[in-house]
Amino acid sequence: IDARIRNVLEGDKRAIATALLTGRRDAISPPVNDAMFVSGLGHVLSISGYHIAVVAGIVFFAIRALLALVPVLTVSFPIKKWSAAGALLAAAFYLLLSGAEVATQRSFFMTAVVLIAVMVDRRAITFRTLAVAAMIVLAMAPEALVHPSFQMSFAATLGLVALVQIGMPALFAAPDHSATARVALWGGREFTMLLLASLVAGLATMPYAAFHFHRITPFGVVANLAAMPVVSALVMPAGLLGLLAMPFGFDGFFWWLMGAGIDWMVAVARWVAGLPGAVGRMAAF
Numbered sequence: 001i002d003a004r005i006r007n008v009l010e011g012d013k014r015a016i017a018t019a020l021l022t023g024r025r026d027a028i029s030p031p032v033n034d035a036m037f038v039s040g041l042g043h044v045l046s047i048s049g050y051h052i053a054v055v056a057g058i059v060f061f062a063i064r065a066l067l068a069l070v071p072v073l074t075v076s077f078p079i080k081k082w083s084a085a086g087a088l089l090a091a092a093f094y095l096l097l098s099g100a101e102v103a104t105q106r107s108f109f110m111t112a113v114v115l116i117a118v119m120v121d122r123r124a125i126t127f128r129t130l131a132v133a134a135m136i137v138l139a140m141a142p143e144a145l146v147h148p149s150f151q152m153s154f155a156a157t158l159g160l161v162a163l164v165q166i167g168m169p170a171l172f173a174a175p176d177h178s179a180t181a182r183v184a185l186w187g188g189r190e191f192t193m194l195l196l197a198s199l200v201a202g203l204a205t206m207p208y209a210a211f212h213f214h215r216i217t218p219f220g221v222v223a224n225l226a227a228m229p230v231v232s233a234l235v236m237p238a239g240l241l242g243l244l245a246m247p248f249g250f251d252g253f254f255w256w257l258m259g260a261g262i263d264w265m266v267a268v269a270r271w272v273a274g275l276p277g278a279v280g281r282m283a284a285f
Contacts, residue, residue, distance in 0.1 A: 004246055008255040010179045013262045016045070017255065021239050023047045023098035032266055038279050039222025040202065041227055041265065047098045049107040049153055054236045055094045056111050060087035075217050084118040092114070109136045110157065130157055130234035148212040154206040157202035163196055198224040205235060216280035223272040225267045235261035 002018045009017055022207050023046055025033075036042045045051065053276050064083040067073050088111075095108045110133040117124040134154060137144055144150040193225035202220045217223075242254035272278060 001243070001246070004251055005242075005255050008252050009259045012266060013259040014120050016262050016266070017239065017258050019233065020047070020051065020258075021097065021243065023101060023104070027036065032269070034267040035266070035273040038215075038217065039223040039269040040217035041269050041272075044227075044265065046149075047094075047101070048149070049157065051098075051236065052091050052094060052104065052111045054232055056091040056115065058237055058240060059090040059105065060084060060115075063087070066182060081119045084115045088112060088115045094249040095148050102147075103153065105140075106133075106144070106153060110134050125161055127158075127161055127165070130154070130161055138142075139188040147207055152208045155204040155208060158200040159200040159247060160197060163193075163200050167200075168193070170225040182214060187241055193251045194229070195221075195225060198228070209285050210282045214282045214284060216282060217278070218280050219226060219272045219275055219278055223268055226272075227268040228263050230264050234258075235265065 001022055002014075005014050005017050005021075012029055013026075015029070016062045017034075019025040019028065022249050028036075028045070030203070033042075033045070036045060044064065060083045062080055063086045067077075067082065069078040073079055091111050093106055095104055110130070111131050113133045113136075116126045117129060123129075137150070198221045202217075202224070205217055238254045238257035242251045242258065245251040245254055
């Protein structure tokens, strides 16, 4: 995969594209690597919950959209459950492709619990789902409890589940004629949730980052708001399509698309890392 990407991209673009698909991060230059972590975008470089969720989500919606084109299937068969099964297989493939590091394994289990909940007609995003995923991870690797990656990912996910279960109903359960409904019609709900998700995840992980790495990223919300929509809508889908097109030799265009999105992400990381006060140093607790 790295050799195919190298035909189209070079330098940090090639290194980051390879890191996102295979988990190999050794070729990223120190200045870009530092800028990514100082800006709060370092989580993109470690294949974890975000990447697994994007891969599973893209495959889930793609399969469901294709099956929905056949009216007979939509009426007679559970295409949502079929789509969840396909997404689970895609997530498992990505887990193996990326080397199945501990953080990736944990993310896969969390995603698998959600997809299985869809297949058995249970609510997917609940505190119970998160607890089941935590028990699976701790049963397999109890020592993960004291690692920063476990603490930060579960803290962030706990915050996001609370946002979905408690925050969203409180925010958007207004009458149809209200100003809230009018704002929602123009995409205000999606933008608000994107903002709140970045804010909640950032606040939830900040104490753990301060404790383990003696550093906080005060502008992480800004960097994530500016970069993550591009990563979700362009970089990761282009990478998936590149993998699918590679056996047929049509992957070059998708690597180029991926590189364009990575350029934007790196530019955002450098800009945010250069802002006054971008690095908050913390003494050891």
